[in-house]
Amino acid sequence: MANIKLDKLTKSYGDTEVLHHIDGQIEHGEFIVIVGPSGCGKSTLLRMVAGLETVTTGEVSIGDKMINDLEPADRDIAMVFQNYALYPHMSVEQNMAYGLKIRKLPKAEIKRRVEEAADILEIRDYLKRKPRQLSGGQRQRVAMGRAIVRDPQVFLFDEPLSNLDAKLRVQMRLEIRKLQRRLGVTSIYVTHDQVEAMTLGDRLMVLNGGYVEQFGTPIEVYEKPASIFVAGFIGSPSMNFVSATAANGVLTLSNGTTLATNTTAAGAVTVGIRPEHLFPNKDGVLKIEVDLPEKLGATTLVHGRISGAETAFTASLNGINAASTADVLSFDAPPEFLHIFDAETGKRIS
Amino acid sequence: MVENRPFLTVITHAVLVLGVIMIALPIWITFVAASHDELRMTQAPIPMLPGGHFWENFTRTLFGSGLAGNEITPVWRMLLNSLVMAFSIAAGKIVISLLSAFAIVYFKFPFRMGFFWMIFLTLMLPVEVRILPTFEVVANLGLLNSYWGLSVPLIASATATFMFRQVFLTIPDEMLESARIDGAGPLRFFWDILIPLSRTNIAALFVILFIYGWNQYLWPLLITTDSDMTTIVVSIKQMLEAAEQSPQWNIIMMTAMLAMLPPILVVIAMQKLFVQGLTETDK
Numbered sequence: 001m002a003n004i005k006l007d008k009l010t011k012s013y014g015d016t017e018v019l020h021h022i023d024g025q026i027e028h029g030e031f032i033v034i035v036g037p038s039g040c041g042k043s044t045l046l047r048m049v050a051g052l053e054t055v056t057t058g059e060v061s062i063g064d065k066m067i068n069d070l071e072p073a074d075r076d077i078a079m080v081f082q083n084y085a086l087y088p089h090m091s092v093e094q095n096m097a098y099g100l101k102i103r104k105l106p107k108a109e110i111k112r113r114v115e116e117a118a119d120i121l122e123i124r125d126y127l128k129r130k131p132r133q134l135s136g137g138q139r140q141r142v143a144m145g146r147a148i149v150r151d152p153q154v155f156l157f158d159e160p161l162s163n164l165d166a167k168l169r170v171q172m173r174l175e176i177r178k179l180q181r182r183l184g185v186t187s188i189y190v191t192h193d194q195v196e197a198m199t200l201g202d203r204l205m206v207l208n209g210g211y212v213e214q215f216g217t218p219i220e221v222y223e224k225p226a227s228i229f230v231a232g233f234i235g236s237p238s239m240n241f242v243s244a245t246a247a248n249g250v251l252t253l254s255n256g257t258t259l260a261t262n263t264t265a266a267g268a269v270t271v272g273i274r275p276e277h278l279f280p281n282k283d284g285v286l287k288i289e290v291d292l293p294e295k296l297g298a299t300t301l302v303h304g305r306i307s308g309a310e311t312a313f314t315a316s317l318n319g320i321n322a323a324s325t326a327d328v329l330s331f332d333a334p335p336e337f338l339h340i341f342d343a344e345t346g347k348r349i350s
Numbered sequence: 351m352v353e354n355r356p357f358l359t360v361i362t363h364a365v366l367v368l369g370v371i372m373i374a375l376p377i378w379i380t381f382v383a384a385s386h387d388e389l390r391m392t393q394a395p396i397p398m399l400p401g402g403h404f405w406e407n408f409t410r411t412l413f414g415s416g417l418a419g420n421e422i423t424p425v426w427r428m429l430l431n432s433l434v435m436a437f438s439i440a441a442g443k444i445v446i447s448l449l450s451a452f453a454i455v456y457f458k459f460p461f462r463m464g465f466f467w468m469i470f471l472t473l474m475l476p477v478e479v480r481i482l483p484t485f486e487v488v489a490n491l492g493l494l495n496s497y498w499g500l501s502v503p504l505i506a507s508a509t510a511t512f513m514f515r516q517v518f519l520t521i522p523d524e525m526l527e528s529a530r531i532d533g534a535g536p537l538r539f540f541w542d543i544l545i546p547l548s549r550t551n552i553a554a555l556f557v558i559l560f561i562y563g564w565n566q567y568l569w570p571l572l573i574t575t576d577s578d579m580t581t582i583v584v585s586i587k588q589m590l591e592a593a594e595q596s597p598q599w600n601i602i603m604m605t606a607m608l609a610m611l612p613p614i615l616v617v618i619a620m621q622k623l624f625v626q627g628l629t630e631t632d633k
């Protein structure tokens with residue numbers, strides 16, 4: 001069983017602590033995505049699981065065995081790097097076989113595994129080529145192949161798709177997901193791309209500044225973001241925020257607009273509304289002055305400001321909308337779609 | 351610059367031809383001189399076309415006693431000495447530099463930077479500067495008139511260490527990490543990954559160092575007293591001063607030609623790797 005446990009993990013470089021008390025339980029076969037902005041410590045956390053960075057305090061375990069002090073090779077993991085890190089002087093076949101050769105597997109077994117992985121990834125035709133004779137996408141596959149042949153307990157991915165073009169990225173994303181399902185190997189995947197995170201992960205670990213902001217399923221993270229940071233980070237276009245005062249089930253925005261809420265929050269709060277949860281209604285209470293409509297085809301993004309308050313707001317409307325600059329649109333903001341955060345701590349109230 | 355002006359083409363070609371002549375002329379004269387007999391070479395003007403004594407001079411120089419009336423070692427022996435010395439120096443420098451660059455780049459040990467600067471300092475101590483103490487050491491070790499004495503003191507090399515350090519620094523960290531995950535220990539990583547990746551640099555350096563070793567003059571002159579151990583570069587000079595007679599140019603020039611040969615062969619042999627190193631872009 002390859003469940004992974006992170007127990008109060010911290011990492012410091014000199015005096016600066018870059019990861020703070022990371023806790024987490026990852027079940028066998030789960031696909032976990034670590035997501036967060038650049039520099040939040042995603043790679044560092046992944047590399048601590050891989051054994052490429054030392055653990056400052058806390059414990060990492062795989063399959064209930066503490067592995068803090070094991071060499072990467074002894075952890076039974078495989079890692080796919082952002083730049084693939086293929087050995088340039090070895091052919092695709094040798095690249096995939098290298099780890100097995102060091103482990104002294106019999107030649108026939110190595111050959112069988114390499115060919116099997118090559119079939120899965122459809123790279124059989126390139127086995128004799130050098131990495132430099134392959135396209136980015138093919139190199140990516142070889143890097144995956146190198147991970148698969150090892151038949152490890154855990155796959156670790158560090159932004160493996162970020163060097164590919166947009167279309168290929170979508171395709172590879174699907175393949176990685178299918179592959180992981182098929183092999184059932186516990187995986188940790190690092191990305192800063194929230195779409196990748198939402199589509200790939202069984203659960204997401206949202207990191208910010210070395211803290212875990214939220215650890216939950218994509219739906220939980222989307223529907224009940226634990227903090228303003230998570231709310232703003234997950235979802236595209238990102239959530240609108242406006243400050244308000246809450247009292248007796250009523251939210252009063254700074255321009256005097258009142259919105260109903262079904263929470264008991266009181267005092268200064270920040271209200272979040274996703275652009276796709278603003279419903280046009282000519283009697284709606286929320287009035288938005290349009291600055292710039294963006295017609296994307298399937299949807300129209302209306303960028304504007306709340307009338308009477310200079311807070312920027314974006315609404316996402318179905319189809320092509322005729323709104324133009326300086327129009328004022330009215331919207332309904334139903335209470336079940338409002339996210340209310342403590343104005344001071346940024347934590348979710350309801 | 352892709353320009354299509356006939357005048358410019360003529361000029362560039364003229365300049366290039368002139369350059370080739372300037373470089374090739376001395377070699378041509380050497381060849382011509384090596385193909386005449388002794389007598390012809392003492393008459394003015396010196397010949398510009400080859401004569402008929404090339405093979406005679408060749409065998410006499412390579413296997414015979416060389417200069418007439420002067421019992422010195424045959425040239426093949428000196429070639430061998432030079433070859434052993436140049437090869438040991440080049441190979442030794444490369445091995446030592448590879449290892450020290452490996453240590454400096456990939457290992458954290460106390461005073462790492464201290465060692466690095468110590469190696470750096472030796473740059474300021476070329477053979478000529480430390481020649482007396484080095485001679486003393488070599489003499490005390492009883493290495494005079496031996497291949498060890500000829501090569502070992504010239505082996506330590508800060509420049510090559512630097513160069514390999516630079517090469518290793520350009521290899522992405524992920525390569526090491528990937529190898530670690532694959533289970534390669536330090537020596538395997540060195541042997542399976544670093545050496546193949548530095549192959550072209552090793553070849554380039556080998557050529558440069560081989561020629562450096564081949565051209566050594568002062569050091570071999572100092573530590574070889576036995577004529578069986580002299581190197582070819584040293585002995586050419588000695589032939590010029592050979593005793594009572596006027597210089598036998600045909601033999602001397604033949605020796606000079608033979609002395610040029612091995613470095614040229616090394617360059618030709620390594621050329622393919624050079625070109626590969628230039629065209630193979632990504633590491």
Ligand SMILES: Nc1ncnc2c1ncn2[C@@H]1O[C@H](COP(=O)(O)OP(=O)(O)OP(=O)(O)O)[C@@H](O)[C@H]1O
Pocket residue numbers: 013018036037038039040041042043044045192
């Ligand atoms: N060797 C190091 N020494 C000091 N600080 C470091 C070191 N490596 C990383 N850091 C710091 O640790 C923090 C986390 O780095 P990390 O590489 O994990 O970020 P990341 O989330 O992977 O970012 P990105 O998305 O840009 O890859 C950063 O603030 C970085 O500056």
Ligand SMILES: [Mg+2]
Pocket residue numbers: 042043044
């Ligand atoms: Mg990173």
